[in-house]
Amino acid sequence: MVNIYELLNRSIVNKRYSLSPNLFIEADRIELSEEEKSIFDLLKNIVSLGTKIHDDGIEFHPMFVMADGSRTFSIEDISEDDYLILHSLELDKMPLILRALIADILWTNKKEFSAAKIAADAYWKLFMLWYTDEDNVGTIDMIRRAVCISVQTKQTTLYNEIQEWFNEFIDTKAASAEGFFSLRIMELFFKQKNFDVSIILKVLDDLIDGNSDNIAKVEQAYKLKTECLFKLKRKEDAIKNNNLLADYYLEFAEKIFKKDIQGALRAVNFYQKGIMLYRNNGESDKADAAHKRLVEIQKEIPKIMVPFSVELDIKGVIDNLKANMEGLSFEECVIRLTQMFVFEKQEDIKKRVIEEFKDNPISHLFGKSLINAQGQTVLALHPLDIHDPEKDPKLMELHMYQNALEKQKVAGDIWVKNALIIIRDKFVIDKSMMEFLVKDNPIIPDGRERIFQSGLYMFLNGDYYEALHILAPQV
Template sequence: MIDQRYSAGLIVTGQDFAACGWKISLADREREGYSSMWQAFSSAARKASEDNRPSHGKALWLLADACSMMLSPKSLNEPFKPFMVMEGRRSVVPDDFSESDIAFYAEIVDAIDDAWLKARVADLVWLKQRPRNVQFALAAIDAYRLIPLDTETWVRGGHECWERAISLARMLKAGAGTRLTEMEAAILDTFNNSTKECGFLGLWLADLLDSNGFGRTHSSVIAQKLNILAVEFEGNGDLHRSREFFDAASRWFERSGDEAKSAEMTVAVAEGWVKEAISRVSSDQPSHMVAASFYEKAIQIYRSIPRSQRAIHKGDERIAKLHRHMSDAGEKSLDELGSVKTPGIDISELVENSRKSVAGKSVQDALFSFANIYQGARVNKIRTAAEKILQQSLLRRLAGSTHLSRDGRVIAKQPAAGFANTDASDDPALWAQMVHDYQILINIVVHGDIWPAHEVLLQEHRLREDDFIGLASQSPIVPRARERLFGKALHAGYDRDFTVAMHLLAPQIEHMVRFHLKNAGVKTTNLDIDGIENENGLSTLMGLPETETVFGKDLSFEIKALFCDALGPNLRNELAHGLLDDDSFQSTHAIYAWWMGLRLVFNTFWNAARKAESDKGAEESNDN
């Protein structure tokens, strides 16, 4: 909520705005979007209060509050959200402003000559003032679209401003006049003039056109431009950007009806991953494990090509060859694996160490530390510990047990077990103890590692949905065309909306498992008595013997114990049948499941990014 930084009864006017020195405040700071404006105005407001200028102080505080909120342009009902929510408290939202505050904003709109500030203030007046005055919405649109469409401005929030302008224009329909058409033309013009020196700008603009239904009559031209940029990036050795542009070109060619050209672009994307794999094993710090994941990504992409086009490009033969490369890299990667030993420490020390591990770092380094703050469950260790417990408790092994759900239903029965040295899944008592111990471990990891580190991340880094979608698009474990769903799930969890995160993530984890099993040649379907072929659910898939071969023993255990075993949280099945209440989505199990998804997606992205940095350093060294 708004702090008591000024008297609630103090009314400020346009004269106070004109005399408060807001322009000087902005001029003294380097412009980095609304966050820097918020810092500039809040610092000036404190100075005004210290100088006993209360009216100026409140005017500046209102400007700071207006700029502090995060813009969520896709939301029509709540376009402005607090930049911070912690421990039951939050920063400012539109509902916190009084009628006199909104009247102040309405009075100063015409006097503001800064596009960023004018857009935000006019937008707030349009959102909150009753009755609504369409002139404020039009003023917001016109100010938003004055913000430059360039690379530097884009990453500082400029793209969200344009998206909000488009959203407002669509809302007003005919009342917006020709503004929507003019914005489409401006985006197209900037896109057509973009070059490889603009970095990802061309791709971002193409996505902006796509997400808003623009450029449909120019699909072929857009696709050709993306293709040209992709080839230029590839020629410069920038495989990451070339893949992204080839992928976008494929979608736009498909939209234009040119399936052959779309398939050609998709092949280029796949071969980009192959080049990445070859480069990775021949670098100064080779990693066959990473190369194997890149080959797998290439195979995924080849499989996404329609069969009619795949035959033209000899896709099946290429897939077979890439499978051999992937298997070879996988075998060699075994020598790269090592063990991680964690000393026993109490929870207070664990919390402090987790905070320090992510504090004060760049966003990529902080996310790397967060994703690897815990190395994941080690099934052999869990089994060994469970065996010791059962050996010490003869009664627990000999006696069967019944497991009840939260509403009293019998969800599993565990018969008495023997003493044979069998696999854990064949020994009910041992498996039950392992799942029980695993849940205790999750509780410790969430409270001691994940949650404290997450708090620091939220304080120091403002990450958006597009950031996580970008991560997912670069992760070989994410199936093609599922990048947005994974990205949305990870962003929701980062924003601590675990209800949305789990609803998106659980089915995508199941699809991911099914997808990779299919790629490994595993049959994932069954035939019913009517001859209808159905896909097996996650529980059945995790019971397949090939699952451990594809995903490894540790990850297979975690997916099974966390998502689809009645003795554990059973998140997939509980969610699918609507058995989870609101509190369940805030549980340590849900938080850990989200973090595990982030860890799977992020680590491959990180490996690719580090590889690019290593190659760049090697090139610079050779140039010298």
């Protein structure tokens, strides 16, 4: 028979992403005493937790939450008796990666100072174990927690050790490190009280100069530099830096806008960011010039867009329309036409939106942008919350409007349009034929009959633009 610590060290290695409930297997469990089996079960649940680490804290959450509300193990499921078990554990005998997690839970949820010291030390050791020049994925969270806890608990010796590593990193490796690791580390220390941000300005300049094709990286470097300059009370330099970022936005936009439609839409976004920076940082002339160029770019977007068409065989629809209008008078045909308009209830539209969202979740992950004929984005429709589609009532309403618009477009193009064509083929329409629609009509105010009659006449004759401009104001 083995004890729980021997078993854990046999099963768990201190590698990145190696901690998993799958390591806690029944064949190992049966080797333990009855008392330690309960510890084994508790630890198995705890390692199934998901974590979200920020520069200033950590969140523990269930790894999976289902649409029906069911979930995997949550931090709220740890009872007071469970905490007594965790408190009694000899954390220094545990694998480093598990030690950090358990100690952090005791510190974060129970404010056990002794656990905080263990957690910070374990996270720092994990960082040093995992960090390499070539591969930094997964390491940033370790140093984040080490810094955060050491600052919160005033572990000066540990924090100074971490900062010494950071200073050397800035001097020798930060400018050449791949990905966003350097920026994340600098952002972490920027937030620390009394940290001298001047030591990272040169590195930020090097990142900006050496990554001109990586706009996300350059953008974040410029923004962090602005924050540093303001922190150093160098306001004029900060304003100048913001305008340099605006210049960069416009230069990058010009590079990409004619590549494809995605490039064109991104270019519009970068121009808008640049214009806002110019206006907020005293460059109104540059803002005006950039706005004129933005309008030119937007006009080019419809030319770049690649249209796609869908062919539908609507012969059956037309045959059905003809059959339903066969032998009817003009008045009866118009009445039949009005019966094709369906006024849906809002709840029915909402139900359809939610059903379509649940049936096709992938297509709703990224939202959509609605663009007019001038290439201007009329509406950026963000996706609904996948766990709670009705969480944001205003967003749900926008999705309902868009869904209804799409359905009405299909109904209009397929049914109403062809019904109107059939009526025009069957009858020679003049304005007097509209009188039956406006005479004694309770929704038309006295004296407005003739203008309504003219609008309806235009509509039935296919002059939709003119009809809209007469009927809409009247209604």
